Amino acid sequence: MTRRLIVTAIGILALIGGAITYVIQARDGGATENAVPVVSGQPMLLDGKTLFFRNLAPGPDSGKLAAVPVADPGTPRRVGELHCDRFAAAHGTAICLRLKPSSLPPLTEMFVLDANLHERHRETLPGTPSRARVSPDGRIVNWTLFVTGDSYAATGFSTRTGLYEVNTGRLVKTIEELAVFVDGKRYFASDVNYWGITFGADGNRFYATMASKGRTRLIEADYRAYRGTAIAENVECPSLSPDGRRIAYKQKTGPGTWRLAVLDLATHRITHPPESRQLDDQPVWRDNSTLLYPLRNPSGTQDIWSVGLTTAPKLLVPQATSPSVS
Numbered sequence: 001m002t003r004r005l006i007v008t009a010i011g012i013l014a015l016i017g018g019a020i021t022y023v024i025q026a027r028d029g030g031a032t033e034n035a036v037p038v039v040s041g042q043p044m045l046l047d048g049k050t051l052f053f054r055n056l057a058p059g060p061d062s063g064k065l066a067a068v069p070v071a072d073p074g075t076p077r078r079v080g081e082l083h084c085d086r087f088a089a090a091h092g093t094a095i096c097l098r099l100k101p102s103s104l105p106p107l108t109e110m111f112v113l114d115a116n117l118h119e120r121h122r123e124t125l126p127g128t129p130s131r132a133r134v135s136p137d138g139r140i141v142n143w144t145l146f147v148t149g150d151s152y153a154a155t156g157f158s159t160r161t162g163l164y165e166v167n168t169g170r171l172v173k174t175i176e177e178l179a180v181f182v183d184g185k186r187y188f189a190s191d192v193n194y195w196g197i198t199f200g201a202d203g204n205r206f207y208a209t210m211a212s213k214g215r216t217r218l219i220e221a222d223y224r225a226y227r228g229t230a231i232a233e234n235v236e237c238p239s240l241s242p243d244g245r246r247i248a249y250k251q252k253t254g255p256g257t258w259r260l261a262v263l264d265l266a267t268h269r270i271t272h273p274p275e276s277r278q279l280d281d282q283p284v285w286r287d288n289s290t291l292l293y294p295l296r297n298p299s300g301t302q303d304i305w306s307v308g309l310t311t312a313p314k315l316l317v318p319q320a321t322s323p324s325v326s
Helices: 002-028
Strands: 038-040 050-055 064-069 077-083 086-090 093-099 107-113 119-126 128-134 140-148 157-165 179-182 193-199 205-212 215-222 227-233 236-240 246-254 257-264 284-287 290-296 302-308 314-317 320-325
Touching: 050 086, 050 314, 093 128, 093 140, 107 140, 119 140, 119 157, 128 193, 140 193, 157 193, 179 215, 205 227, 205 236, 215 246, 236 284, 284 320, 290 320, 302 320, 314 320
Parallel strands: 038 077, 086 128, 086 320, 179 227, 193 236
Antiparallel strands: 050 064, 050 320, 064 077, 086 093, 093 107, 107 119, 128 140, 140 157, 193 205, 205 215, 215 227, 236 246, 246 257, 284 290, 290 302, 302 314
16 A cells, blocks of 8 residues: 555656646747647547547647547647546546646646537546546546545555536545445445546446555445445456456556556456556556557657557557547
8 A cells, every 4th residue: 555655646746747847838838839740720529439638749739638530540639728637538428637727735627528528517626636537328427536634644645536427416526435345244444545437338337446454456336326345356447348348457566566457357367468568547448359548658758559458559649648539
Protein backbone atom coordinates (compact mmCIF):
# COMPACT_ATOMS: atom_id res chain seq x y z
CA MET A 1 0.00 0.00 0.00
CA THR A 2 2.77 2.40 0.96
CA ARG A 3 4.66 1.78 -2.26
CA ARG A 4 1.48 2.21 -4.26
CA LEU A 5 0.85 5.51 -2.55
CA ILE A 6 4.40 6.61 -3.30
CA VAL A 7 3.78 5.89 -6.97
CA THR A 8 0.45 7.67 -6.66
CA ALA A 9 2.22 10.68 -5.19
CA ILE A 10 4.65 10.68 -8.10
CA GLY A 11 1.70 10.57 -10.49
CA ILE A 12 0.04 13.50 -8.77
CA LEU A 13 3.21 15.54 -8.83
CA ALA A 14 3.63 14.77 -12.53
CA LEU A 15 0.06 15.83 -13.24
CA ILE A 16 0.36 19.00 -11.22
CA GLY A 17 3.71 19.68 -12.86
CA GLY A 18 2.11 19.25 -16.26
CA ALA A 19 -0.67 21.63 -15.33
CA ILE A 20 1.85 24.21 -14.15
CA THR A 21 3.83 23.79 -17.35
CA TYR A 22 0.67 24.32 -19.34
CA VAL A 23 -0.19 27.49 -17.43
CA ILE A 24 3.34 28.86 -17.87
CA GLN A 25 3.28 28.06 -21.59
CA ALA A 26 -0.11 29.72 -21.91
CA ARG A 27 1.13 32.79 -20.03
CA ASP A 28 4.24 33.02 -22.18
CA GLY A 29 2.38 32.32 -25.36
CA GLY A 30 3.78 28.76 -25.58
CA ALA A 31 4.47 27.18 -28.95
CA THR A 32 2.80 29.20 -31.66
CA GLU A 33 2.39 26.29 -34.05
CA ASN A 34 1.09 22.79 -33.48
CA ALA A 35 3.70 20.05 -33.83
CA VAL A 36 1.15 17.82 -35.58
CA PRO A 37 -1.52 18.59 -38.21
CA VAL A 38 -4.64 19.88 -36.49
CA VAL A 39 -8.06 20.81 -37.84
CA SER A 40 -10.36 23.12 -35.90
CA GLY A 41 -13.87 24.38 -36.50
CA GLN A 42 -15.34 20.97 -37.32
CA PRO A 43 -18.03 19.32 -35.19
CA MET A 44 -16.97 16.65 -32.69
CA LEU A 45 -19.74 14.12 -32.08
CA LEU A 46 -20.09 10.88 -30.14
CA ASP A 47 -20.91 8.90 -33.27
CA GLY A 48 -19.44 5.52 -32.34
CA LYS A 49 -16.78 5.85 -35.03
CA THR A 50 -14.39 8.24 -33.35
CA LEU A 51 -11.35 7.90 -31.12
CA PHE A 52 -11.17 10.74 -28.60
CA PHE A 53 -8.08 11.59 -26.59
CA ARG A 54 -6.19 14.35 -24.84
CA ASN A 55 -3.83 15.99 -27.30
CA LEU A 56 -0.30 16.24 -25.85
CA ALA A 57 1.53 17.40 -28.98
CA PRO A 58 3.27 20.76 -28.43
CA GLY A 59 1.45 23.81 -29.71
CA PRO A 60 -1.50 26.05 -28.96
CA ASP A 61 -3.88 23.07 -28.99
CA SER A 62 -1.91 20.98 -26.50
CA GLY A 63 -4.14 19.80 -23.66
CA LYS A 64 -7.33 20.02 -25.70
CA LEU A 65 -9.72 17.19 -26.42
CA ALA A 66 -8.96 15.85 -29.89
CA ALA A 67 -10.58 13.30 -32.20
CA VAL A 68 -9.68 11.10 -35.17
CA PRO A 69 -11.62 8.38 -36.99
CA VAL A 70 -11.15 5.00 -35.32
CA ALA A 71 -10.54 3.47 -38.74
CA ASP A 72 -7.93 6.09 -39.71
CA PRO A 73 -6.14 7.43 -36.59
CA GLY A 74 -3.31 8.95 -38.63
CA THR A 75 -5.48 11.73 -40.08
CA PRO A 76 -5.16 15.33 -38.79
CA ARG A 77 -6.59 15.75 -35.30
CA ARG A 78 -9.86 17.60 -34.93
CA VAL A 79 -9.77 19.81 -31.88
CA GLY A 80 -12.31 21.99 -30.14
CA GLU A 81 -12.02 24.26 -27.13
CA LEU A 82 -12.61 21.63 -24.46
CA HIS A 83 -9.67 20.98 -22.12
CA CYS A 84 -9.79 17.63 -20.28
CA ASP A 85 -7.17 15.89 -18.16
CA ARG A 86 -9.28 12.73 -18.42
CA PHE A 87 -12.06 11.95 -20.89
CA ALA A 88 -14.37 9.01 -21.51
CA ALA A 89 -17.56 8.48 -23.51
CA ALA A 90 -20.19 5.85 -24.31
CA HIS A 91 -23.68 5.74 -25.80
CA GLY A 92 -24.12 9.49 -26.24
CA THR A 93 -22.69 10.53 -22.85
CA ALA A 94 -19.22 11.80 -22.01
CA ILE A 95 -17.32 12.80 -18.89
CA CYS A 96 -14.50 15.36 -18.82
CA LEU A 97 -12.33 15.78 -15.72
CA ARG A 98 -10.26 18.92 -15.45
CA LEU A 99 -8.00 20.15 -12.66
CA LYS A 100 -9.39 23.48 -11.50
CA PRO A 101 -6.70 26.16 -12.03
CA SER A 102 -5.04 27.63 -8.93
CA SER A 103 -7.01 25.43 -6.52
CA LEU A 104 -5.23 24.48 -3.28
CA PRO A 105 -5.94 21.86 -2.15
CA PRO A 106 -6.58 20.53 -5.67
CA LEU A 107 -10.14 20.53 -6.98
CA THR A 108 -11.49 18.79 -10.07
CA GLU A 109 -14.21 20.11 -12.34
CA MET A 110 -16.34 17.20 -13.56
CA PHE A 111 -18.39 17.89 -16.71
CA VAL A 112 -21.10 15.59 -18.04
CA LEU A 113 -21.51 16.12 -21.79
CA ASP A 114 -24.12 15.08 -24.36
CA ALA A 115 -23.54 13.50 -27.78
CA ASN A 116 -22.63 16.93 -29.20
CA LEU A 117 -20.18 17.48 -26.34
CA HIS A 118 -22.39 20.18 -24.87
CA GLU A 119 -22.44 20.50 -21.09
CA ARG A 120 -25.33 18.78 -19.30
CA HIS A 121 -24.07 18.91 -15.74
CA ARG A 122 -21.10 20.09 -13.71
CA GLU A 123 -19.69 19.24 -10.28
CA THR A 124 -16.64 20.48 -8.40
CA LEU A 125 -15.01 17.66 -6.47
CA PRO A 126 -11.99 17.49 -4.16
CA GLY A 127 -8.88 15.90 -5.62
CA THR A 128 -6.82 15.49 -8.78
CA PRO A 129 -8.13 13.64 -11.89
CA SER A 130 -7.01 10.01 -12.20
CA ARG A 131 -9.59 7.82 -14.02
CA ALA A 132 -12.90 8.35 -15.84
CA ARG A 133 -15.43 6.00 -17.43
CA VAL A 134 -19.03 5.95 -18.71
CA SER A 135 -21.30 2.91 -18.42
CA PRO A 136 -22.00 1.29 -21.83
CA ASP A 137 -25.65 2.46 -21.68
CA GLY A 138 -24.54 6.06 -21.06
CA ARG A 139 -26.58 6.34 -17.84
CA ILE A 140 -23.73 6.54 -15.30
CA VAL A 141 -20.44 8.39 -15.35
CA ASN A 142 -17.73 7.55 -12.83
CA TRP A 143 -14.37 8.91 -11.81
CA THR A 144 -11.40 8.39 -9.55
CA LEU A 145 -9.51 11.29 -7.97
CA PHE A 146 -6.33 11.47 -5.90
CA VAL A 147 -7.13 13.08 -2.56
CA THR A 148 -5.29 14.07 0.60
CA GLY A 149 -6.19 14.13 4.26
CA ASP A 150 -7.10 10.51 5.02
CA SER A 151 -5.41 9.65 8.32
CA TYR A 152 -4.41 6.13 7.23
CA ALA A 153 -2.53 7.38 4.15
CA ALA A 154 1.07 7.42 5.28
CA THR A 155 2.24 9.49 2.31
CA GLY A 156 -0.78 11.80 2.48
CA PHE A 157 -2.45 10.50 -0.72
CA SER A 158 -5.37 8.17 -1.29
CA THR A 159 -8.17 7.82 -3.84
CA ARG A 160 -11.84 8.72 -4.00
CA THR A 161 -14.12 7.05 -6.55
CA GLY A 162 -17.64 8.29 -7.26
CA LEU A 163 -20.64 8.00 -9.58
CA TYR A 164 -23.23 10.27 -11.14
CA GLU A 165 -26.53 9.06 -12.62
CA VAL A 166 -27.11 11.16 -15.71
CA ASN A 167 -30.89 10.73 -15.89
CA THR A 168 -31.75 11.03 -12.19
CA GLY A 169 -29.03 13.40 -11.00
CA ARG A 170 -28.06 11.07 -8.15
CA LEU A 171 -24.52 11.84 -7.02
CA VAL A 172 -22.43 9.31 -5.10
CA LYS A 173 -19.24 11.14 -4.14
CA THR A 174 -17.56 7.96 -2.94
CA ILE A 175 -18.40 4.26 -3.17
CA GLU A 176 -16.65 3.50 0.11
CA GLU A 177 -20.03 2.71 1.69
CA LEU A 178 -20.42 -0.25 -0.69
CA ALA A 179 -21.12 -3.45 1.27
CA VAL A 180 -18.20 -5.71 0.32
CA PHE A 181 -17.70 -9.38 1.14
CA VAL A 182 -14.31 -11.12 1.16
CA ASP A 183 -14.20 -14.90 1.54
CA GLY A 184 -17.91 -14.86 2.38
CA LYS A 185 -17.61 -12.34 5.22
CA ARG A 186 -18.47 -8.65 5.30
CA TYR A 187 -15.24 -6.71 5.05
CA PHE A 188 -14.60 -3.67 7.26
CA ALA A 189 -11.41 -1.59 7.33
CA SER A 190 -10.65 2.08 7.74
CA ASP A 191 -8.12 2.13 4.89
CA VAL A 192 -10.37 0.89 2.06
CA ASN A 193 -9.65 2.65 -1.23
CA TYR A 194 -11.38 2.14 -4.58
CA TRP A 195 -10.33 3.10 -8.08
CA GLY A 196 -10.97 2.35 -11.72
CA ILE A 197 -14.66 1.43 -12.09
CA THR A 198 -15.93 -0.39 -15.20
CA PHE A 199 -19.60 -1.17 -15.85
CA GLY A 200 -21.26 -4.08 -17.63
CA ALA A 201 -23.60 -3.68 -20.59
CA ASP A 202 -26.68 -3.82 -18.33
CA GLY A 203 -25.57 -0.67 -16.50
CA ASN A 204 -25.90 -2.48 -13.15
CA ARG A 205 -23.01 -4.90 -12.76
CA PHE A 206 -19.70 -3.15 -12.21
CA TYR A 207 -16.12 -3.93 -11.22
CA ALA A 208 -13.57 -1.88 -9.30
CA THR A 209 -10.23 -2.20 -7.57
CA MET A 210 -10.37 -2.25 -3.78
CA ALA A 211 -7.14 -1.73 -1.85
CA SER A 212 -6.79 -2.38 1.88
CA LYS A 213 -4.04 -3.53 4.21
CA GLY A 214 -1.50 -3.79 1.42
CA ARG A 215 -3.62 -5.98 -0.89
CA THR A 216 -5.59 -5.14 -4.01
CA ARG A 217 -8.73 -7.07 -4.91
CA LEU A 218 -11.10 -7.08 -7.86
CA ILE A 219 -14.65 -6.37 -6.64
CA GLU A 220 -17.67 -7.50 -8.66
CA ALA A 221 -20.66 -5.43 -7.59
CA ASP A 222 -24.40 -5.06 -8.08
CA TYR A 223 -25.21 -1.36 -8.30
CA ARG A 224 -28.93 -1.59 -7.44
CA ALA A 225 -28.27 -3.88 -4.46
CA TYR A 226 -25.14 -1.84 -3.67
CA ARG A 227 -23.23 -4.94 -2.69
CA GLY A 228 -19.93 -6.32 -3.90
CA THR A 229 -17.82 -9.46 -3.67
CA ALA A 230 -14.06 -9.91 -4.00
CA ILE A 231 -13.43 -12.33 -6.87
CA ALA A 232 -9.67 -11.99 -7.55
CA GLU A 233 -6.48 -10.41 -6.24
CA ASN A 234 -3.76 -8.23 -7.73
CA VAL A 235 -6.18 -6.69 -10.25
CA GLU A 236 -5.92 -2.92 -10.68
CA CYS A 237 -7.75 -0.56 -13.04
CA PRO A 238 -10.16 -3.17 -14.45
CA SER A 239 -11.75 -2.75 -17.87
CA LEU A 240 -14.60 -5.06 -18.89
CA SER A 241 -14.69 -6.27 -22.50
CA PRO A 242 -17.80 -5.36 -24.55
CA ASP A 243 -19.00 -9.00 -24.46
CA GLY A 244 -18.61 -9.05 -20.66
CA ARG A 245 -16.30 -12.08 -20.70
CA ARG A 246 -12.91 -10.60 -19.82
CA ILE A 247 -11.29 -8.03 -17.58
CA ALA A 248 -8.19 -6.25 -18.87
CA TYR A 249 -6.15 -4.73 -16.08
CA LYS A 250 -2.82 -3.67 -14.59
CA GLN A 251 -1.10 -6.64 -13.01
CA LYS A 252 1.51 -5.74 -10.43
CA THR A 253 4.87 -7.30 -11.24
CA GLY A 254 7.00 -5.59 -8.59
CA PRO A 255 7.24 -2.45 -6.49
CA GLY A 256 5.84 0.33 -8.65
CA THR A 257 5.70 -1.79 -11.82
CA TRP A 258 2.73 -3.23 -13.70
CA ARG A 259 2.02 -4.97 -16.99
CA LEU A 260 -1.08 -5.52 -19.07
CA ALA A 261 -3.03 -8.69 -18.24
CA VAL A 262 -6.42 -10.18 -19.09
CA LEU A 263 -8.61 -12.22 -16.73
CA ASP A 264 -11.20 -14.62 -18.14
CA LEU A 265 -14.15 -14.22 -15.76
CA ALA A 266 -15.54 -17.72 -16.38
CA THR A 267 -12.32 -19.67 -15.87
CA HIS A 268 -10.21 -17.13 -13.93
CA ARG A 269 -7.37 -17.90 -16.35
CA ILE A 270 -4.93 -15.03 -16.72
CA THR A 271 -3.26 -14.31 -20.05
CA HIS A 272 -0.88 -11.60 -21.21
CA PRO A 273 -1.20 -9.79 -24.53
CA PRO A 274 2.21 -9.36 -26.22
CA GLU A 275 2.85 -6.06 -24.43
CA SER A 276 5.48 -6.28 -21.68
CA ARG A 277 6.19 -2.58 -21.18
CA GLN A 278 5.21 -0.69 -18.06
CA LEU A 279 1.49 0.13 -18.00
CA ASP A 280 0.16 2.63 -15.48
CA ASP A 281 -3.39 3.37 -16.64
CA GLN A 282 -6.80 1.80 -17.11
CA PRO A 283 -6.87 0.04 -20.52
CA VAL A 284 -9.75 0.53 -22.96
CA TRP A 285 -11.33 -2.17 -25.13
CA ARG A 286 -11.63 -1.08 -28.76
CA ASP A 287 -13.53 -4.31 -29.44
CA ASN A 288 -13.53 -7.78 -27.91
CA SER A 289 -10.00 -8.52 -29.08
CA THR A 290 -8.12 -5.20 -29.11
CA LEU A 291 -6.96 -3.00 -26.26
CA LEU A 292 -5.94 0.67 -26.21
CA TYR A 293 -3.68 2.25 -23.59
CA PRO A 294 -1.21 5.12 -23.14
CA LEU A 295 2.50 4.55 -22.56
CA ARG A 296 5.12 7.09 -21.57
CA ASN A 297 7.49 8.06 -24.41
CA PRO A 298 11.12 9.32 -24.39
CA SER A 299 9.99 12.96 -24.62
CA GLY A 300 8.21 12.63 -21.28
CA THR A 301 4.67 12.74 -22.65
CA GLN A 302 2.57 9.73 -23.67
CA ASP A 303 1.53 7.86 -26.82
CA ILE A 304 -1.60 5.78 -27.38
CA TRP A 305 -0.93 2.18 -28.38
CA SER A 306 -3.12 -0.73 -29.37
CA VAL A 307 -2.52 -4.45 -28.96
CA GLY A 308 -4.47 -7.56 -29.83
CA LEU A 309 -4.90 -10.41 -27.40
CA THR A 310 -2.35 -12.36 -29.46
CA THR A 311 -1.03 -9.83 -31.96
CA ALA A 312 1.82 -7.34 -31.58
CA PRO A 313 1.33 -3.81 -30.23
CA LYS A 314 1.39 -0.86 -32.57
CA LEU A 315 1.59 2.89 -32.12
CA LEU A 316 -1.85 4.37 -32.73
CA VAL A 317 -1.64 8.10 -31.85
CA PRO A 318 1.64 9.72 -30.77
CA GLN A 319 1.67 12.39 -28.06
CA ALA A 320 -1.78 11.61 -26.76
CA THR A 321 -3.44 10.05 -23.72
CA SER A 322 -6.82 9.17 -22.17
CA PRO A 323 -8.22 7.27 -25.20
CA SER A 324 -11.94 6.65 -25.54
CA VAL A 325 -13.84 5.15 -28.47
CA SER A 326 -17.34 6.51 -29.02
